[in-house]
Amino acid sequence: MATNSPMAKLELKLDQPDDWLYDRSVLGWVINPTLSKQLPFLYRIFSLYCKLYFGLTGKSYLKGGRELFRFLSNIFYRLSPDQYLELELSGYKVFLNPTDMRLFQVVNELASGDTDTRVLSQLLSEGDTFLDIGANHGSFAIVASKMVGANGFVLAIEPQPRLANALEKSLTANALCKFQIHNLAVGDTDGEIELLVPIGTSGSAGIFPEHSATHQYKTFTVPIKRFDELVDWQKFTGKVLLKLDVEGSECAFLSGSSKMITSLKPTLIIEIHPTSLKAAGTTGVRLKELLQALGYTSYREMNDSDRTFALQDLNTDVQRNVVMKMA
Numbered sequence: 080m081a082t083n084s085p086m087a088k089l090e091l092k093l094d095q096p097d098d099w100l101y102d103r104s105v106l107g108w109v110i111n112p113t114l115s116k117q118l119p120f121l122y123r124i125f126s127l128y129c130k131l132y133f134g135l136t137g138k139s140y141l142k143g144g145r146e147l148f149r150f151l152s153n154i155f156y157r158l159s160p161d162q163y164l165e166l167e168l169s170g171y172k173v174f175l176n177p178t179d180m181r182l183f184q185v186v187n188e189l190a191s192g193d194t195d196t197r198v199l200s201q202l203l204s205e206g207d208t209f210l211d212i213g214a215n216h217g218s219f220a221i222v223a224s225k226m227v228g229a230n231g232f233v234l235a236i237e238p239q240p241r242l243a244n245a246l247e248k249s250l251t252a253n254a255l256c257k258f259q260i261h262n263l264a265v266g267d268t269d270g271e272i273e274l275l276v277p278i279g280t281s282g283s284a285g286i287f288p289e290h291s292a293t294h295q296y297k298t299f300t301v302p303i304k305r306f307d308e309l310v311d312w313q314k315f316t317g318k319v320l321l322k323l324d325v326e327g328s329e330c331a332f333l334s335g336s337s338k339m340i341t342s343l344k345p346t347l348i349i350e351i352h353p354t355s356l357k358a359a360g361t362t363g364v365r366l367k368e369l370l371q372a373l374g375y376t377s378y379r380e381m382n383d384s385d386r387t388f389a390l391q392d393l394n395t396d397v398q399r400n401v402v403m404k405m406a
Contacts, residue, residue, distance in 0.1 A: 102141075155177050210319065213237070238262065242281060283326060285327050350400050377404055
């Protein structure tokens with residue numbers, strides 16, 4: 080596992096891609112006393128503000144939420160720089176980066192049966208292997224680590240050091256299986272890259288400025304390796320399920336893992352993200368061509384397990400996760 084210095088350069092841009100995190104659909108759980116009472120005092124202030132604002136205004140967007148969260152979380156970090164938020168959620172014990180606003184969506188993914196994580200129950204069995212590429216806080220990996228049981232295996236890739244450390248704590252607390260966490264990036268080359276991490280939401284971190292550096296962001300220099308050479312994938316157990324969410328680097332990852340994919344034929348959960356593909360200088364058409372060359376032939380929507388469509392008909396102009404399989 081590689082480690083990186085917490086020091087980072089700060090840049091300023093104008094856009095705010097984290098706006099969606101301040102919607103009531105994301106923040107509703109902080110009003111739930113069963114969950115909010117687990118939060119440290121400073122975050123309970125944020126919870127109280129949410130309750131009062133949504134209750135009094137009836138609006139769905141938390142005005143002033145960004146400024147309040149950053150103020151309170153920065154105080155928390157200065158007082159306890161090594162501390163994570165620790166929550167009990169529907170049978171999971173999770174550790175969250177306290178300065179990352181995306182933590183609120185992580186709670187939704189684990190506590191409310193989010194569609195994307197719930198689909199794992201249809202795709203994983205005892206003894207299987209789950210690969211979480213672009214894990215972030217690791218909602219998928221945490222859920223999978225219980226589903227695959229003692230004979231299964233979970234491997235997560237997350238280049239952001241603080242998130243990789245949080246995930247290691249979460250998997251140590253939850254996993255029934257063996258697991259590995261690699262704190263680096265994966266692509267079609269070996270070396271180092273500059274990772275761009277938006278201040279507002281770690282989920283948009285990537286290497287392409289038009290996607291990941293459109294507003295205030297940090298930069299980290301992180302190792303990058305080909306997945307085929309990174310791990311001993313010939314020893315993966317059971318069926319393999321691969322979740323891929325790498326903000327425009329999908330084609331590079333697929334090229335750097337082609338030996339594993341063509342040999343093990345994993346089912347693929349992949350984020351279709353037209354904006355990040357454009358920022359990477361590629362297209363949805365190119366992504367589909369690469370997937371077809373690797374052997375994928377069909378896909379289905381995450382919330383519709385009954386209907387399967389030909390991969391060639393996939394609309395890559397709409398952002399969402401889809402499930403792909405080989406013939």
